[in-house]
Ligand code: GH3
Ligand code: MG
């Protein structure tokens with residue numbers, strides 16, 4: 115013998131108690147061209163706890179939907195100039211009416227007409243003369259669906275908000291990943307990807323591009339005599355000077371340790387040496403205050419320029435490095451192309 119009761123209970127475990135009928139009223143829009151009917155029914159719906167607006171034809175109902183956004187629409191079919199079916203069609207074709215629950219009041223409509231009404235978007239119908247008990251029950255049924263839609267919309271908003279927050283977090287993370295924490299200027303990671311990008315642009319438009327590799331001279335002695343914090347201060351100070359001496363279009367990055375890289379787009383050899391010299395002189399002249407430095411802060415700069423873009427951007431850095439090495443071995447505080 116099959117124990118149906120037990121089987122059903124197993125197949126449909128109770129999640130929670132069946133929801134109590136929702137008692138709080140709805141914002142209803144009641145549309146009918148018969149003023150007597152409108153007054154009577156509206157009074158009854160209000161006594162049942164709903165808030166009711168009334169209209170006497172489809173056109174003014176449309177206006178009302180736009181302005182007051184009712185939660186549920188009860189509309190008569192036969193009205194002039196715009197009837198209930200036309201009202202329904204228009205509402206369903208607009209965003210504001212897509213989710214509105216619509217109950218049609220019918221009187222002598224045929225089966226085919228009722229089918230047409232459903233196909234044009236009504237959710238339910240109640241025959242005239244209206245049985246209030248039935249209408250209220252159908253409103254409650256509509257409310258269940260309206261509540262579901264409300265929950266869905268809330269979920270959608272939550273997802274949109276979460277996505278926006280994620281995008282902001284990603285932007286922040288991206289900035290952090292590309293910024294040097296000490297000096298606040300772009301870091302090596304940014305420098306390399308930007309150089310790659312600028313290199314391709316320079317190649318496409320046949321424009322010259324230069325890089326400057328800058329290395330502070332005898333920087334280790336700052337750390338050794340004044341400590342690491344003083345060394346950090348010098349790095350911040352130097353980065354600021356580099357940025358102020360470079361042009362707005364130059365990209366000044368911290369390449370690592372006490373080494374910096376400047377990407378000078380659309381800049382030929384002569385112009386890039388001028389930029390380098392401006393930076394070098396500013397650093398030499400503008401010493402950090404409040405530090406009893408063992409010697410003046412100076413910088414050595416290796417410059418490389420590409421016009422034909424025959425090699426890759428990494429070659430450009432290599433040439434600038436070689437030039438820097440020459441500066442270091444022939445005395446420092448100078449620029450070499
Ligand atoms: P040279 O003129 O040949 O470049 O000599 P140098 O002393 O500048 O070069 P070296 O490569 O010997 O020393 C670089 C020093 O930079 C060593 C390292 O401790 C220090 N350094 C690297 N990064 C930082 C940093 O973030 N903060 C501080 N304070 N020091 C750093
Ligand atoms: Mg009518």
Ligand code: MG
Nearest residue numbers: 329371372373
């Ligand atoms: Mg170095």
Ligand code: MG
Nearest residue numbers: 329330331333
């Ligand atoms: Mg150095």
